[in-house]
Amino acid sequence: xxxxxxxxxxxxxxxxxxxxxxxxxxxxxxxxxxxxxxxxxxxxxxxxxxxxxxxxxxxxxxxxxxxxxxxxxxxxxxxxxxxxxxxxxxxxxxxxxxxxxxxxxxxxxxxxxxxxxxxxxxxxxxxxxxxxxxxxxxxxxxxxxxxxxxxxxxxxxxxxxxxxxxxxxxxxxxxxxxxxxxxxxxxxxxxxxxxxxxxxxxxxxxxxxxxxxxxxxxxxxxxxxxxxxxxxxxxxxxxxxxxxxxxxxxxxxxxxxxxxxxxxxxxxxxxxxxxxxxxxxxxxxxxxxxxxxxxxxxxxxxxxxxxxxxxxxxxxxxxxxxxxxxxxxxxxxxxxxxxxxxxxxxxxxxxxxxxxxxxxxxxxxxxxxxxxxxxxxxxxxxxxxxxxxxxxxxxxxxxxxxxxxxxxxxxxxxxxxxxxxxxxxxxxxxxxxxxxxxxxxxxxxxxxxxxxxxxxxxxxxxxxxxxxxxxxxxxxxxxxxxxxxxxxxxxxxxxxxxxxxxxxxxxxxxxxxxxxxxxxxxxxxxxxxx
Amino acid sequence: xxxxxxxxxxxxxxxxxxxxxxxxxxxxxxxxxxxxxxxxxxxxxxxxxxxxxxxxxxxxxxxxxxxxxxxxxxxxxxxxxxxxxxxxxxxxxxxxxxxxxxxxxxxxxxxxxxxxxxxxxxxxxxxxxxxxxxxxxxxxxxxxxxxxxxxxxxxxxxxxxxxxxxxxxxxxxxxxxxxxxxxxxxxxxxxxxxxxxxxxxxxxxxxxxxxxxxxxxxxxxxxxxxxxxxxxxxxxxxxxxxxxxxxxxxxxxxxxxxxxxxxxxxxxxxxxxxxxxxxxxxxxxxxxxxxxxxxxxxxxxxxxxxxx
Numbered sequence: 001x002x003x004x005x006x007x008x009x010x011x012x013x014x015x016x017x018x019x020x021x022x023x024x025x026x027x028x029x030x031x032x033x034x035x036x037x038x039x040x041x042x043x044x045x046x047x048x049x050x051x052x053x054x055x056x057x058x059x060x061x062x063x064x065x066x067x068x069x070x071x072x073x074x075x076x077x078x079x080x081x082x083x084x085x086x087x088x089x090x091x092x093x094x095x096x097x098x099x100x101x102x103x104x105x106x107x108x109x110x111x112x113x114x115x116x117x118x119x120x121x122x123x124x125x126x127x128x129x130x131x132x133x134x135x136x137x138x139x140x141x142x143x144x145x146x147x148x149x150x151x152x153x154x155x156x157x158x159x160x161x162x163x164x165x166x167x168x169x170x171x172x173x174x175x176x177x178x179x180x181x182x183x184x185x186x187x188x189x190x191x192x193x194x195x196x197x198x199x200x201x202x203x204x205x206x207x208x209x210x211x212x213x214x215x216x217x218x219x220x221x222x223x224x225x226x227x228x229x230x231x232x233x234x235x236x237x238x239x240x241x242x243x244x245x246x247x248x249x250x251x252x253x254x255x256x257x258x259x260x261x262x263x264x265x266x267x268x269x270x271x272x273x274x275x276x277x278x279x280x281x282x283x284x285x286x287x288x289x290x291x292x293x294x295x296x297x298x299x300x301x302x303x304x305x306x307x308x309x310x311x312x313x314x315x316x317x318x319x320x321x322x323x324x325x326x327x328x329x330x331x332x333x334x335x336x337x338x339x340x341x342x343x344x345x346x347x348x349x350x351x352x353x354x355x356x357x358x359x360x361x362x363x364x365x366x367x368x369x370x371x372x373x374x375x376x377x378x379x380x381x382x383x384x385x386x387x388x389x390x391x392x393x394x395x396x397x398x399x400x401x402x403x404x405x406x407x408x409x410x411x412x413x414x415x416x417x418x419x420x421x422x423x424x425x426x427x428x429x430x431x432x433x434x435x436x437x438x439x440x441x442x443x444x445x446x447x448x449x450x451x452x453x454x455x456x457x458x459x460x461x462x463x464x465x466x467x468x469x470x471x472x473x474x475x476x477x478x479x480x481x482x483x484x485x486x487x488x489x490x491x492x493x494x495x496x497x498x499x500x501x502x503x504x505x506x507x508x509x510x511x512x513x514x515x516x517x518x519x520x521x522x523x524x525x526x527x528x529x530x
Numbered sequence: 531x532x533x534x535x536x537x538x539x540x541x542x543x544x545x546x547x548x549x550x551x552x553x554x555x556x557x558x559x560x561x562x563x564x565x566x567x568x569x570x571x572x573x574x575x576x577x578x579x580x581x582x583x584x585x586x587x588x589x590x591x592x593x594x595x596x597x598x599x600x601x602x603x604x605x606x607x608x609x610x611x612x613x614x615x616x617x618x619x620x621x622x623x624x625x626x627x628x629x630x631x632x633x634x635x636x637x638x639x640x641x642x643x644x645x646x647x648x649x650x651x652x653x654x655x656x657x658x659x660x661x662x663x664x665x666x667x668x669x670x671x672x673x674x675x676x677x678x679x680x681x682x683x684x685x686x687x688x689x690x691x692x693x694x695x696x697x698x699x700x701x702x703x704x705x706x707x708x709x710x711x712x713x714x715x716x717x718x719x720x721x722x723x724x725x726x727x728x729x730x731x732x733x734x735x736x737x738x739x740x741x742x743x744x745x746x747x748x749x750x751x752x753x754x755x756x757x758x759x760x761x762x763x764x765x766x767x768x769x770x771x772x773x774x775x776x777x778x779x780x781x782x783x784x785x786x787x788x789x790x791x792x793x794x795x796x797x798x799x800x801x802x803x804x805x806x807x808x809x810x811x812x813x814x815x816x817x818x819x820x821x822x823x824x825x826x827x828x829x830x831x832x833x834x835x836x837x838x
Binding site for chain 2: 063082083084087095098099100101102103104108111112113115118121144146
C-alpha cells in the first residue's frame with residue numbers, strides 16, 4: 001500500500017484495527033474491518049450513513065466494545081473499556097453533535113471533560129488561551145457556550161482534546177457546520193497538528209475535503225472495507241463508487257433553469273426574534289420564481305430559523321404584505337392556510353418538527369398530508385392514508401420494514417426521504433426546504449436532489465436553505481446568502497463563485513445605493529483628515 | 531410602627547422563612563441535577579412527625595433533628611428508586627410521594643397530636659444581638675436558623691465555584707453529553723435527590739421542633755408546594771431563593787400584624803397573602819427570559835437512560 005505520511009514519523013503505527021466485528025440485533029455494523037493509522041497521519045474514514053463509521057469510532061473511543069477483532073495501540077493490544085480510558089491513552093474525539101453545556105463557560109466545559117486533572121480553573125483558562133492561539137483557533141475561555149457560533153463551538157471541542165496530551169484525534173463530519181473559510185482554517189489547524197505528530201482520523205463523506213486534507217483513506221460500505229486509497233491520487237469518481245457501490249447513480253450536474261413568473265415575493269421583511277439567542281431579520285428582500293430553485297447559503301444561526309418560521313407561518317407577521325404567494329399577502333395567515341395556497345415545507349429538525357418521533361409513518365403522513373383528502377368530516381380515512389404513505393415509501397425508496405414503523409426508528413436519510421416525498425407528492429406550488437440533505441448519505445442525497453429538480457421542472461417555486469455550499473451550487477439556479485439577519489443580493493449560480501458566496505456568508509456583499517454613498521462619504525472624510 | 535415592632539417583624543420574618551429556605555435549597559440542588567421531585571410536602575411531613583416522636587420519646591432535640599433528616603432522605607430514596615432506578619415518570623412519582631408521606635405521617639402521628647414538647651430555644655449572641663433593627667433578626671435566632679444561613683452560603687458557593695456543583699449543572703443540562711464525558715450521571719442524581727430529601731426532612735423537623743413545637747396533621751400547610759414554586763420563579767438561583775423565602779416570611783407576619791391591628795379584612799384573604807405575594811414578586815423578577823435561560827436545567831424532569 002502506498003503510504004504518504006509526514007516524513008519524520010513514518011512507519012510508526014499508532015493505531016491498528018484487525019478484523020473488528022460488531023453485531024447489533026438484526027444488523028452487522030462492522031464486518032472484519034482492518035485499519036491502520038501511523039503517527040502524524042491524517043486518515044480519512046469514508047462512507048455513507050449506515051456504513052458503520054460511527055460504530056467503528058465508538059469502539060476506538062471506548063463507547064462500545066467489539067465482538068471480535070483486536071485493537072492495537074502503539075504496538076500493544078488493548079481493550080478500551082470506556083471513554084475516560086480512551087482519553088487517558090491520548091485519544092480525543094470531536095462529535096458531530098457537540099457535547100457541550102450551553103449555560104457553562106468554555107473553561108467550565110473543558111474542566112468537566114478533564115475530570116480531576118483540570119486543576120485550578122484560572123490556570124486552565126490560561127492554558128486554553130495558549131493552546132487555542134498556538135493552533136490558530138482563538139477562543140475566549142470566559143464566554144458562555146450559548147453565545148458562541150457553531151464554528152466556535154467546534155473549536156471548543158477541539159481545544160478540549162488538545163489541552164490534554166493527544167495522540168489521536170477523531171473528528172466526526174467536522175466540516176458540515178462550517179463556512180468554506182472556516183473549513184480552510186480548520187484544515188490549517190489539522191495539518192499543523194499532524195506535523196506535530198498527532199494522528200487524525202477524519203470521518204467524512206465529502207470527497208473534495210478528503211482529497212484536500214487526508215494522506216490515506218479507508219472506505220466502508222455496509223460495514224465492510226471496500227477499499228484503501230490515497231485520496232490525492234485516486235479519482236473522486238472511483239472513491240464515490242467504492243462508497244456507494246457501482247449501481248448507485250451519482251449526481252454530478254443538473255441543467256440550470258431560469259424560471260417564469262415570481263411566486264414567492266419577500267419584501268422588506270423585518271422581524272425581531274423572540275428567542276434571546278436568536279437573530280432578528282433586517283429588511284430581507286428576495287423572490288423565487290416558478291420553475292427555479294433559489295438557494296440561501298449561510299452559517300447556522302444567522303436568521304435562517306427566523307426566516308423559515310416567517311415563511312412557513314409558524315411565526316405570524318404584523319402585516320400581510322412582506323410575504324406574498326403569487327401576489328397575495330400571506331403574512332397574517334397560519335401554516336394551514338398557507339399550505340392551502342400551495343406551500344410545502346421541510347423543516348430543519350426531522351424529528352420533532354418534520355415528523356413526530358413516536359408515531360408511525362402512516363400517522364406522520366397525516367401530519368401535513370391532511371389536505372390530500374385523507375380526512376372525512378374530521379375523521380381519518382385510514383385506507384387512503386395508508387395508501388398515501390405507502391406511495392411515499394415506494395416512490396422515494398424509503399427503507400423501512402413497513403409503514404407502521406415509528407418515525408424515530410428510521411435512519412436520518414430515510415426519514416428525510418420520507419418527509420421530502422410527503423411534501424412533494426402533495427404537488428406544492430412553493431416548496432421551502434431547510435437543509436434537505438443534512439447528515440444524509442450520498443445515495444439518498446442524490447435521490448432528494450433529483451426529486452427537487454423534477455419538482456422544479458414541473459413548475460414549482462423552490463427555496464432551499466442550506467449550510468452545504470456544494471449542494472447549493474449543485475441544485476440552485478440562483479444563489480444568495482444570509483448573514484446576521486440580512487440577505488445578500490441573488491445571482492445566477494453560473495455567474496458566481498464559491499469564494500463570492502463565502503464572502504456573502506460573512507456579511508460582505510454589495511450594499512444598497514444609500515449605503516454606498518455613506519461609505520464613500522466616510523472614505524472621503526478619512527482622506528481629508530489624513 | 532415603632533422600632534420594636536419592626537425589629538420583631540424582621541425576627542419573625544426570618545424564622546418563618548427558614549423552613550421554606552431549607553426545603554427550597556434542597557429542591558434547588560435536586561432540580562439542577564435534572565430531577566423534579568414533587569414529593570417535598572410528603573418528605574417534610576415525614577421529617578416533622580419522625581423528629582417530633584423521637585424528641586418526645588428520647589428527650590433529645592439533636593436526635594430528633596438527625597432522624598428527621600434521615601426520614602426525609604429515606605423518603606427521597608424511595609422516590610429515587612422508582613423515578614431514577616426504574617425510570618418512572620418523575621412528576622407522577624413525586625405526587626405519589628407527597629400523598630404517601632401525608633397519609634403515613636398522619637397515621638404515625640395520630641397518637642401524638644396536641645402533645646406539647648419543649649422546642650428548640652433561640653440563642654442570642656452577646657453584643658451582636660443588641661444591634662438595632664437587624665440584631666435580633668440575625669443574631670438572636672435558634673441554631674437551625676444559623677445553620678440555614680450556612681446552608682445558603684454552602685449551596686451558593688457549591689454552584690458558583692465547586693467542581694461537584696459544575697457536575698450537577700452539567701448533568702441537569704445534558705445528561706447524554708455528561709455521560710459521554712464520563713461523568714457519573716446517575717450517582718450525581720441520586721446524591722442530589724438525597725440532599726433534597728435531607729433538607730426537606732430538616733425543614734419538617736424545624737416546623738415540629740422549633741417553629742411550633744407540636745405535631746399536627748398536615749402541619750406543613752403547603753410549604754413544600756410553595757418551595758417548588760419558589761425554585762422555579764427564583765429561576766434556579768440560590769440568591770433569589772433566600773429573597774423569596776424571607777418575602778414569604780414577611781408576608782406571613784404582616785398578615786398577623788394586620789389582623790392584630792383589627793382592620794376589617796377577611797382573615798382567609800390575608801392567609802392567602804404570603805403565597806400570592808411570593809409568587810407574584812418572583813414572577814416579576816423572573817420575567818427576563820434571557821437571564822432565566824442561563825440557569826434553567828434543560829433536562830429537568832426527563833428520565834435518562836445511559837445506554838450501553
